[in-house]
Amino acid sequence: MSETAGRPLRADAERSVRAILEAAERVLAEEPGASLEQIAAAANVARTTIHRRFASRQALIDALASSAARQLARAVDDGRPDTAPPLVAMHRITANVLQVKSAWAFALELPSDPGSEAAALHEDINHRCLAVLKRAQDDKLIDAAADLDWVRRVYYALIGESLRGNTDDTDPDTLATRIIDTLLHGAGPHTRTT
Structure with a gap:
């Protein structure tokens, strides 16, 4: 639930904030310098509504960044990084993250x-990713000598590249399988594990 000045928002205010944030994502992705008036029009709310919820354009952008980061954290949580088998967790987290990142790219x-x-x-997401990679390493899915921070950075790069200009295969599960397979096996010949 969103909060303004430490107070939980009413349901209608919550919907209004969600509409503003969703519109801000769409509008700013197209035109990063868009005005609050343009965002208000896209959200179907009055500009004064935006000013009631956000003290400034920067406050709106900060709220947008926090909201997207919370959604990304929920996507990671949904993959059960601490309890699911590492390969299952990695696949589920990757599919979830692809969906969130494609919806909230800006x-x-x-x-x-x-x-x-x-x-x-x-x-926190970085730490949780490293923990899942460590579990995968303990299960011998990743070489014991591998630098897990480097593996994490490669994993993030694979996710990023999968989202850039990908028009052929947008199914998150298919992309997640490709990402995990590439991360664990590279491009050489191998037997698939996912």
Whole structure:
């Protein structure tokens, strides 16, 4: 649930904030310099509604970054990174993350201010990713000598490249299988494990 000044929002205000954030994602992805008036029009709300919910354009952008980061964290949680078998967790998390990243590409590319909610969420996601990779390493899916931070960075790059200009295969499960297969086996001949 969203909050304004520490108070939970009513259901109608929550819907309004969600509509504003969704519109901001669409509008700013097309035109990063778009005005609050353009975002309000896309959200089907008055500009004053945006000003009631967000003190400034930057506050709206910060809220957009935090909202997208929360959705990304939920996508990771849904993959059961601590309890599912590592290969299952990696596949499910990857499919979930692909869906969130494709829906919130602009917001998730915003730089996070140190100390912000979005920065803290991204840091937590990085730690959870490393924990899943460590579990995969313990299960001998990843070489024991592999630098897991490097593996994490390669994994993130594979996800990013899968989303750039991908028009042939947009099914998240198919892309997740391809990403995990490439991460664990590279491009050489092998027997598939997923």
